[in-house]
Amino acid sequence: MADPEVVRDLDLSVDDLADPDVRSVVIRHEHPEFEDALQDDVDEIDLGYGQINPRLHLAMHEIVATQLWEGDPPEVWETAARLRDAGYERHEIFHMLGRPVSNQIWAGWQDRKPYDRARHVADLRALPGSWERERSTMSATNRHEVARKQARRSARATRRRNRRPK
Numbered sequence: 545m546a547d548p549e550v551v552r553d554l555d556l557s558v559d560d561l562a563d564p565d566v567r568s569v570v571i572r573h574e575h576p577e578f579e580d581a582l583q584d585d586v587d588e589i590d591l592g593y594g595q596i597n598p599r600l601h602l603a604m605h606e607i608v609a610t611q612l613w614e615g616d617p618p619e620v621w622e623t624a625a626r627l628r629d630a631g632y633e634r635h636e637i638f639h640m641l642g643r644p645v646s647n648q649i650w651a652g653w654q655d656r657k658p659y660d661r662a663r664h665v666a667d668l669r670a671l672p673g674s675w676e677r678e679r680s681t682m683s684a685t686n687r688h689e690v691a692r693k694q695a696r697r698s699a700r701a702t703r704r705r706n707r708r709p710k
């Protein structure tokens with residue numbers, strides 16, 4: 545479940561992972577790219593694939609790890625195995641399993657809805673199709689955003705050029 549290399553680096557055994565605090569340390573070590581932001585208490589970082597909140601991201605990992613560890617709901621483990629067999633990489637599977645969790649958190653916070661098990665299971669069953677669709681619209685959005693920034697930059701440069709006395 546955890547990255548075997550990280551578990552080895554931290555001198556842990558698989559049994560140690562039964563402790564949520566240990567899992568939390570392992571998960572943090574699996575995201576060295578967050579370390580600066582976490583130490584500086586930065587809420588949003590952009591690693592080139594959109595804005596991400598490092599603390600929320602780690603919390604999402606912890607929730608998924610607990611669901612897998614406790615086998616509750618069992619569909620989380622089933623989905624993980626299905627995605628692994630489909631050739632997805634371990635860390636990405638966590639992110640995929642985290643999406644239905646974020647949906648639940650969002651629904652709870654935004655619409656004050658209680659945990660909806662049926663929705664959670666339906667979201668899990670929709671993987672990996674829902675993930676792949678989101679990924680392709682995300683990269684389209686990112687490309688669009690980059691193009692927009694470039695257009696703004698060149699418009700500014702043109703304005704500066706035109707302002708210059710001739």
Ligand SMILES: [Zn+2]
Nearest residue numbers: 575601605639
């Ligand atoms: Zn991650």
